[in-house]
Amino acid sequence: MAAAGKVEEIGRATARDRILIAARRDGEASMADDHDKVAALLDAAAVLASLGCGYALIGGVAVGIHSGVPRATLDTDFAIPSGPDHKRLIDAMVAAGFKCVGEFEHSINFRHSNSEPVQIAFDPGFDAMIARAETIEVRDREVSIVRKDDLVAMKGRAAADPTRRKSKSLRDQADIELLRGDTPDPDEGW
Numbered sequence: 078m079a080a081a082g083k084v085e086e087i088g089r090a091t092a093r094d095r096i097l098i099a100a101r102r103d104g105e106a107s108m109a110d111d112h113d114k115v116a117a118l119l120d121a122a123a124v125l126a127s128l129g130c131g132y133a134l135i136g137g138v139a140v141g142i143h144s145g146v147p148r149a150t151l152d153t154d155f156a157i158p159s160g161p162d163h164k165r166l167i168d169a170m171v172a173a174g175f176k177c178v179g180e181f182e183h184s185i186n187f188r189h190s191n192s193e194p195v196q197i198a199f200d201p202g203f204d205a206m207i208a209r210a211e212t213i214e215v216r217d218r219e220v221s222i223v224r225k226d227d228l229v230a231m232k233g234r235a236a237a238d239p240t241r242r243k244s245k246s247l248r249d250q251a252d253i254e255l256l257r258g259d260t261p262d263p264d265e266g267w
Contacts, residue, residue, distance in 0.1 A: 122220045134155055184199070225256055232249045
């Protein structure tokens with residue numbers, strides 16, 4: 078796994094803690110929900126690593142890890158370089174127990190055996206970000222994650238896309254502010 082640096086602790090919480098925080102939906106989740114999100118993440122990362130293709134965790138889970146703020150997200154997103162053979166990727170994911178549920182121009186959607194959704198995205202704009210990715214430790218396994226500055230840039234590009242749904246663009250803008258440090262005080266107006 079090519080990585081610019083290794084990050085074992087981000088802020089005051091370990092990477093695993095941040096994934097569990099990011100996995101919570103609407104601020105609450107059972108341990109089973111947390112376990113399912115982390116299991117899907119680890120299983121997908123293992124498949125990507127076994128294929129020898131670079132990858133990086135992106136999306137809402139990455140925002141939650143880097144910001145330390147619970148971030149409701151349906152799926153776990155990974156970026157892979159734009160070149161790898163997508164049929165080989167699909168075959169490997171299916172062999173590992175994932176179900177392919179959709180193929181699109183820049184992504185392939187899967188469901189883990191525990192029903193957690195996982196999206197694998199590929200775009201030439203991700204290639205350099207993947208090469209600069211850091212690694213975090215999750216349950217004694219290394220997982221590649223996009224650097225915070227690259228995640229801000231990625232979210233900025235998505236937010237500026239005029240074809241993107243307004244609700245998604247607003248979420249991207251809110252993610253950028255979280256990543257820049259606009260995080261709520263734990264006792265703030267809930």
